[in-house]
Amino acid sequence: MLLLYTFFSFAIAAQTNPKEQWESIFNGKDLTGWKQLNGKATYQAKDGMIVGTTVFNEPNSFLATEKDYGDFILELEFKVDSPMNSGIQFRSLSTQEYMNGRVHGYQLEIDPSPRQWSGGVYDEARRGWLYPMEYNPAAKPAFKKGMWNKYRLECIGASIRTWVNGIARANVIDDLTLKGFIALQVHSIGKPEEAGRQIRWRNIRIQTKNLKASPPDKIYVVNNFLNNLSEQEKANGLRLLWDGKTTNGWRGAYKEKFPENGWEIKDGVLSVLASSGAESTNGGDIVTEKKYGAFELQFEFKITESANSGIKYFVTEKENNSGSAIGLEYQVLDDDKHPDAKLGSIGNRTMASLYDLIPSLQIKDVKKKIGEWNRGRLIVYPDNRIEHWLNGYKVLEYQRGTPYFYALVARSKYEKWVNFGMAATGHILLQDHGNFVSYRNIKIKELR
Numbered sequence: 001m002l003l004l005y006t007f008f009s010f011a012i013a014a015q016t017n018p019k020e021q022w023e024s025i026f027n028g029k030d031l032t033g034w035k036q037l038n039g040k041a042t043y044q045a046k047d048g049m050i051v052g053t054t055v056f057n058e059p060n061s062f063l064a065t066e067k068d069y070g071d072f073i074l075e076l077e078f079k080v081d082s083p084m085n086s087g088i089q090f091r092s093l094s095t096q097e098y099m100n101g102r103v104h105g106y107q108l109e110i111d112p113s114p115r116q117w118s119g120g121v122y123d124e125a126r127r128g129w130l131y132p133m134e135y136n137p138a139a140k141p142a143f144k145k146g147m148w149n150k151y152r153l154e155c156i157g158a159s160i161r162t163w164v165n166g167i168a169r170a171n172v173i174d175d176l177t178l179k180g181f182i183a184l185q186v187h188s189i190g191k192p193e194e195a196g197r198q199i200r201w202r203n204i205r206i207q208t209k210n211l212k213a214s215p216p217d218k219i220y221v222v223n224n225f226l227n228n229l230s231e232q233e234k235a236n237g238l239r240l241l242w243d244g245k246t247t248n249g250w251r252g253a254y255k256e257k258f259p260e261n262g263w264e265i266k267d268g269v270l271s272v273l274a275s276s277g278a279e280s281t282n283g284g285d286i287v288t289e290k291k292y293g294a295f296e297l298q299f300e301f302k303i304t305e306s307a308n309s310g311i312k313y314f315v316t317e318k319e320n321n322s323g324s325a326i327g328l329e330y331q332v333l334d335d336d337k338h339p340d341a342k343l344g345s346i347g348n349r350t351m352a353s354l355y356d357l358i359p360s361l362q363i364k365d366v367k368k369k370i371g372e373w374n375r376g377r378l379i380v381y382p383d384n385r386i387e388h389w390l391n392g393y394k395v396l397e398y399q400r401g402t403p404y405f406y407a408l409v410a411r412s413k414y415e416k417w418v419n420f421g422m423a424a425t426g427h428i429l430l431q432d433h434g435n436f437v438s439y440r441n442i443k444i445k446e447l448r
Helices: 002-016 137-142 231-235 403-410
Strands: 022-024 034-038 042-046 049-053 061-065 072-080 086-093 104-110 121-124 128-131 149-156 159-164 167-173 181-186 198-207 250-252 263-266 269-272 286-288 295-303 308-315 328-333 374-380 385-390 393-399 427-430 437-446
Touching: 049 061, 049 181, 061 086, 072 086, 086 121, 086 149, 128 167, 137 167, 181 198, 295 308, 295 328, 308 374, 328 374, 393 403
Parallel strands: none
Antiparallel strands: 022 198, 034 061, 042 049, 049 198, 061 181, 072 149, 072 198, 086 104, 086 181, 104 121, 121 128, 149 159, 159 167, 250 286, 263 269, 269 437, 286 427, 295 374, 295 437, 308 328, 308 427, 374 385, 385 393
């Protein structure tokens, strides 16, 4: 009997984990320890819940903790009226110096709309979306519309991870703000009839000591550190395609070595320099030394005004050795001021398009301003399905080797090259088009 009692005592202790020190940050009775910022939506403590209610003609409202938190694990439950947008601020700030006290910082999204972005990470009043849920679409159904949902948020160092009802949703590596308040948002509304909608929060608890991160998962990681791989990215099979410091792994197209001029490595950024000559007449294109078949390529790029460049794949170096090498191309372009955007057919030479073949979706505000970094992604699956991504959105998909693909090639500038784009493997190429364009955080995962 003693042995049996000891066994059950050990089992209970293992389940409750005595090292976890949870603290409630809502006393269940009143709003002691909280303060309201910005808008004047109403907040009240009722029946063990915090209830937020929309008010017309008010900006976003926030009920913020008086205490700031750095590293922590937060759990809470909420139920939101639909349609109604909301969120949970964390590591957030409100200072007179920044937009007259505008609340800004990370937000864990609450979104019952059809796009299903609940659990994504938004940067309120600063950079916008850091982790839109298109990066992890398989997890979208985890949110239960019109029901109580449980969120978990882990902020440990620069690692930000979120869960919705136990399903991993977002994974961000970012250190812009490492400490700040937690706040419950009631979003502004645009119509008088939307007043009175409510969101309810309960069981709000936090850990700040003896923190233990959850085991790694396999979801996509947004890593905002420069030329860096997180442990989860490594576990996911990613490696740096460019090391951020040297020319290792790269050479000039049709050449044995990296170009002696025309390209610059500075402060962890690889840039093709502007030249007064034509395409590929300065340093020329550069290619990976290794060839790739099925892969996922992640990269960031920044353009200058009127700039043109591109990322080509399945480059064989068997054609066109007097100019830019031939291959399927993820277009990099200033759509507003470079004339190439108006050429081709139905926009198939605009940013993130499959150059001269398939136009990318024109999604409002998806492209960053000139001088800001864009996040690109290119996925080539083993069955030849291919996707182009831009700043968290899949903007086109196709499958090479299909009748549709061959028909597109036949009416393009590539029709004269036999089996264009159909090599089993090829080099990845960064294009010198004579304009200043920068690249960084170039990562690759080979797919099986």
